[in-house]
């Protein structure tokens with residue numbers, strides 16, 4: 467019984483955290499973020515198409531960015547934008563401001579960079 471109580475308390479806390487995040491992302495102006503991502507995506511998609519004929523490495527990097535931006539746009543639509551894909555913690559607004567397509571919080575990003 468004690469264990470089950472602990473689990474549901476954790477579930478409630480998680481639900482509260484999600485609600486707080488939704489409230490905060492409302493203040494963050496997701497529409498503006500989305501517009502910025504769409505504009506960046508167009509730039510990178512164009513670069514990818516121009517570069518694909520002469521520089522495969524650069525074109526691959528541009529394509530990678532396009533994919534990241536698509537994923538960020540999908541997260542805006544499904545309401546998980548701003549949440550780290552690895553640990554589920556909120557990504558700081560400063561980080562999202564600097565890199566709107568960020569999928570990982572700064573801690574997880576550091577871990578990923580050390581791994582690769």
Ligand SMILES: [Zn+2]
Nearest residue numbers: 550553571574
């Ligand atoms: Zn994280």
